[in-house]
Amino acid sequence: MEQTELERPRNSALALFLTFSRITLSGFGGLTFWTRYVLVERERWLTQREFLDLLVLAQLLPGPNALNLTVMVGYRFGRWKGAAAAVAGFLTCPCLVVIGLGVLYQHYGALPQFQRALTGMSIAAAGLLLSVVIKLATVLPRRLLPWLFGALAFVGVGVLRWPLPWVVAALAPWAVATAWKEKA
Amino acid sequence: MDRVDLGGWFLHLLVLWFVAIGGPATILPDVHRYVVEMHHLVTTKEFAELYTLAQVAPGPNAMYVTLIGWHVAGLSGVAATTLPLLVPASTLTLLVGHLNERYPNAPLGRAIRRGLAPITIGLMFASATILMRAVNHDWRGYSMTLLTVTVVLLKPWNPLWLLAAGALAGIFGLV
Numbered sequence: 001m002e003q004t005e006l007e008r009p010r011n012s013a014l015a016l017f018l019t020f021s022r023i024t025l026s027g028f029g030g031l032t033f034w035t036r037y038v039l040v041e042r043e044r045w046l047t048q049r050e051f052l053d054l055l056v057l058a059q060l061l062p063g064p065n066a067l068n069l070t071v072m073v074g075y076r077f078g079r080w081k082g083a084a085a086a087v088a089g090f091l092t093c094p095c096l097v098v099i100g101l102g103v104l105y106q107h108y109g110a111l112p113q114f115q116r117a118l119t120g121m122s123i124a125a126a127g128l129l130l131s132v133v134i135k136l137a138t139v140l141p142r143r144l145l146p147w148l149f150g151a152l153a154f155v156g157v158g159v160l161r162w163p164l165p166w167v168v169a170a171l172a173p174w175a176v177a178t179a180w181k182e183k184a
Numbered sequence: 185m186d187r188v189d190l191g192g193w194f195l196h197l198l199v200l201w202f203v204a205i206g207g208p209a210t211i212l213p214d215v216h217r218y219v220v221e222m223h224h225l226v227t228t229k230e231f232a233e234l235y236t237l238a239q240v241a242p243g244p245n246a247m248y249v250t251l252i253g254w255h256v257a258g259l260s261g262v263a264a265t266t267l268p269l270l271v272p273a274s275t276l277t278l279l280v281g282h283l284n285e286r287y288p289n290a291p292l293g294r295a296i297r298r299g300l301a302p303i304t305i306g307l308m309f310a311s312a313t314i315l316m317r318a319v320n321h322d323w324r325g326y327s328m329t330l331l332t333v334t335v336v337l338l339k340p341w342n343p344l345w346l347l348a349a350g351a352l353a354g355i356f357g358l359v
Binding site (some may be wrong): 024025026027031032033034037052053055056057058059060061062063064066067068070071072075076080083087090091093094095097098099101102105106109113116117118119120121122123124125126127128129130131132133134135136137139140146147149150151152153154157158159164168171172175176177178179180182 | 201202233234236237238239240241242243244245246247250251254255259262266269270271272273274276277278280281282284285291292294295296297298299300301302303304305306307308309310311312313314315316318319320325328329330331332333336337343344346347349350351352353354355357358359
């Protein structure tokens with residue numbers, strides 16, 4: 001499983017630019033679903049496990065998670081040039097789309113059909129996000145503690161609606177210490 | 185509407201993104217406070233509509249800030265709101281990415297990644313349920329969300345079709 005520097009595939013800056021353009025243009029309703037779908041299932045650049053490792057780091061770092069993930073995947077496959085190409089692919093189209101949406105919103109924002117279509121898409125998008133959770137959960141070890149940490153994070157943020165930084169600060173050291181002891 | 189101080193907004197967002205651990209949703213309350221309550225650049229209704237539009241549009245969810253920037257100040261608004269989100273990514277993330285590639289088997293890095301993976305999954309589950317509660321008003325919405333999950337898990341279809349189906353169901357008043 002461990003890849004050395006030589007075995008690791010290098011993808012061209014152009015391939016990174018195009019792949020991340022494709023991810024970002026499909027990325028309705030959150031990009032985690034599409035990033036995983038394209039990188040793990042379609043292109044097979046990353047395994048499920050490698051994707052989860054990068055996603056964890058991307059969520060730990062400040063800034064938009066999907067952008068952090070893009071930088072790290074770009075860097076893995078093409079160093080500095082790869083990271084720049086991936087980010088350019090990731091942001092160019094959405095900027096143009098957002099400007100187009102801004103124009104549409106100023107003209108048609110009040111139309112009921114427009115608002116109903118938005119609602120229907122959001123409902124499907126919630127289902128897509130839920131399916132990512134189910135697929136990624138399959139790589140978690142079948143032990144009590146990791147699942148307990150996951151459940152506590154869900155209850156703290158999703159049910160009790162406590163501030164995210166507090167929940168993470170309370171759970172993270174405990175979870176990392178547990179993983180550390182298992183390796184040692 | 186107040187006159188827009190784009191420089192001040194730029195700096196405000198720059199600081200926000202550096203403390204935004206956990207992604208775009210964590211800074212939403214503060215963005216709302218700045219553009220709606222302090223500077224009256226958009227109304228709270230416009231804020232919610234622009235946010236929803238950016239959520240279902242292609243691209244990162246963080247682009248809702250860009251959309252507000254365009255709505256308020258055109259192209260210079262886009263620049264003032266989009267450049268700040270690049271700064272943490274192009275400094276801290278590159279550094280961590282570099283260390284992670286250089287020392288993929290460092291025990292501490294490994295423990296951090298393995299230890300936090302379940303927390304990440306739990307938080308994503310929380311986001312999914314919050315999103316579901318925000319958009320589903322009755323059993324029809326929830327059944328459509330569950331139907332989407334089932335189809336994704338069982339069929340290798342391109343998920344864009346599911347979003348298109350959602351849009352159609354919305355237009356014809358099924359959900």
